[in-house]
Amino acid sequence: MATALIILAAGKGTRMKSDLPKVLHKVAGVPMLHHAMRGGAALSPERTIVVAGHGADQVEKAAKDYDADALIALQEEQNGTGHAVSMAKPALDDFSGDAIVLYGDTPFISPETLERMAEARKTHDVVVLGFEAADPARYGRLVMSGDRLDQIVEFKDASDEERAITFCNSGVICADAATLFDLIEQVSNDNASGEYYLTDIVGIANAKGLSATAIACDEAETLGINSRTDLAAAEAAFQARTRAEAMENGVTLPAPETVHFAFDTAIGRDTIIEQNVVFGPGVTVETGAHIRAFSHLEGCHVSRGAVVGPYARLRPGAELAEDTRIGNFVEVKNATIDEGAKVNHLSYIGDAHIGQRSNIGAGTITCNYDGVSKHHTEIGENVFIGSNTMLVAPVTVGNGALTGSGSVITKDVPADALAIARATQVNKPGMARKLFDLLRKKKAQKTKTEAG
Numbered sequence: 001m002a003t004a005l006i007i008l009a010a011g012k013g014t015r016m017k018s019d020l021p022k023v024l025h026k027v028a029g030v031p032m033l034h035h036a037m038r039g040g041a042a043l044s045p046e047r048t049i050v051v052a053g054h055g056a057d058q059v060e061k062a063a064k065d066y067d068a069d070a071l072i073a074l075q076e077e078q079n080g081t082g083h084a085v086s087m088a089k090p091a092l093d094d095f096s097g098d099a100i101v102l103y104g105d106t107p108f109i110s111p112e113t114l115e116r117m118a119e120a121r122k123t124h125d126v127v128v129l130g131f132e133a134a135d136p137a138r139y140g141r142l143v144m145s146g147d148r149l150d151q152i153v154e155f156k157d158a159s160d161e162e163r164a165i166t167f168c169n170s171g172v173i174c175a176d177a178a179t180l181f182d183l184i185e186q187v188s189n190d191n192a193s194g195e196y197y198l199t200d201i202v203g204i205a206n207a208k209g210l211s212a213t214a215i216a217c218d219e220a221e222t223l224g225i226n227s228r229t230d231l232a233a234a235e236a237a238f239q240a241r242t243r244a245e246a247m248e249n250g251v252t253l254p255a256p257e258t259v260h261f262a263f264d265t266a267i268g269r270d271t272i273i274e275q276n277v278v279f280g281p282g283v284t285v286e287t288g289a290h291i292r293a294f295s296h297l298e299g300c301h302v303s304r305g306a307v308v309g310p311y312a313r314l315r316p317g318a319e320l321a322e323d324t325r326i327g328n329f330v331e332v333k334n335a336t337i338d339e340g341a342k343v344n345h346l347s348y349i350g351d352a353h354i355g356q357r358s359n360i361g362a363g364t365i366t367c368n369y370d371g372v373s374k375h376h377t378e379i380g381e382n383v384f385i386g387s388n389t390m391l392v393a394p395v396t397v398g399n400g401a402l403t404g405s406g407s408v409i410t411k412d413v414p415a416d417a418l419a420i421a422r423a424t425q426v427n428k429p430g431m432a433r434k435l436f437d438l439l440r441k442k443k444a445q446k447t448k449t450e451a452g
Contacts, residue, residue, distance in 0.1 A: 002097030003118065004177060005040040006088045009033055009063075009104030010053025010075040015227040021055035023104035024062055025231055028238045029262035029281045032225060033059070034066045035107030038263070040100065041067075042111030043118060047095060049088040050104070051075050059104075080195030081171065082187045089181045099177040101198065105225045107234065109172060113217040117174045125179060125210035126202060128152065129172035131219045139168035140199055142214050149212040152199035156192040167214070169199060170222040179210070238263070246273075262298075274310070282316065300332075321356075334374075335366075338381070350374075351393065355381035361405065363388040380415065 013022025023033040048067055052059040053075040063070040073087040085101055098121055120127045130142045138155040141162050152169050153162045183201035202212045225234050243256040250269030253259055258275045265279045268287035277291050280298025289302050292309030299316025305323040312326050317334030324337045327344035335352040343349055345362035351374050352366045364385050366377040375393035383397050386405035398415030407421040
């Protein structure tokens with residue numbers, strides 16, 4: 001059975017107090033919309049429709065950043081969830097299969113839960129996702145008769161008896177697409193809010209002799225984000241779950257509460273991640289690597305046996321081969337470091353390739369930017385770059401070459417050559433004392449003038 005995703009992402013999110021559309025606020029380094037899209041992707045959807053409204057251009061860009069084939073439906077006026085879903089109908093006019101409605105501000109619905117909903121759809125016309133609420137508060141209530149879902153009652157419209165129900169509505173609904181839109185067309189806005197509730201389709205389905213049911217998930221999956229406080233709670237929930245999964249999969253975290261993962265961080269077993277390490281999006285760390293304290297990684301790949309940090313920064317395009325060493329206060333960007341190479345101290349390596357077993361001395365910089373364009377530095381195998389070397393790209397240092405400390409290398413260095421590019425040292429006896437005496441005299445005169 002083909003599946004289509006309809007992801008509602010039109011809300012402004014007034015309580016966020018932000019110019020940014022609510023679904024674009026980030027959890028684990030990416031817009032919460034991406035989390036919802038990733039969860040739905042487990043169903044291998046034939047189509048994904050994102051219903052946008054406030055900041056539609058920004059929402060469209062974010063959706064297509066995750067899935068270039070995502071379709072955008074525009075809800076210019078927010079008249080309720082039923083109205084929002086109906087905006088997706090033109091994109092599904094020629095579609096035959098199930099549609100599942102998700103929410104861009106409810107990022108943690110798990111793939112396993114969605115798969116259970118798809119399974120339940122085989123025997124029911126409408127499937128709703130519910131949860132047992134610790135505090136039902138203002139959630140809509142699911143009124144059940146055995147496994148039959150009689151209706152969903154919004155809190156505003158519920159009786160005292162219905163408000164006593166703790167099985168609550170998440171808003172996620174699955175139905176045959178044609179059936180879904182047919183039911184929505186019959187929804188009325190005759191309610192306390194004057195809106196078209198998607199939830200009303202359950203009562204309409206029952207009246208038409210269709211079957212409706214609800215399956216339950218953990219309440220944590222249904223966490224909705226409506227404020228900055230909710231956003232922080234979602235981040236904390238994501239991090240706690242991801243840390244636990246990492247340790248269960250064989251990753252050592254001596255202080256797990258200080259490590260922050262992105263939504264797509266991949267860590268191999270027997271890796272050690274020390275305190276206060278932050279992962280941005282797009283990081284893969286292979287088995288047996290060691291990420292030392294206070295390091296920041298994003299958009300990079302760290303191979304088996306590599307050691308990174310402490311206080312290292314790996315930026316997008318950093319590619320570390322096996323048994324490499326990236327030490328304290330080293331930054332690597334868009335550079336490949338081959339097996340056994342070392343960049344241990346106070347260096348910047350950008351737009352470069354460093355060959356096997358080469359050693360980069362402290363304070364080395366690849367000068368890759370001329371103010372207009374970026375340029376490449378090529379360093380061969382078994383090269384020794386002396387401390388405080390400036391490599392002015394584009395430049396190549398051949399295999400087995402050596403640069404003298406303090407050199408500014410502007411020309412290619414042949415293999416096995418020694419390159420020294422610095423001014424000849426000149427010592428002038430007694431000149432230091434004379435200069436200091438002159439400087440002290442000037443300072444004393446300035447002080448006297450200011451005091452007078």
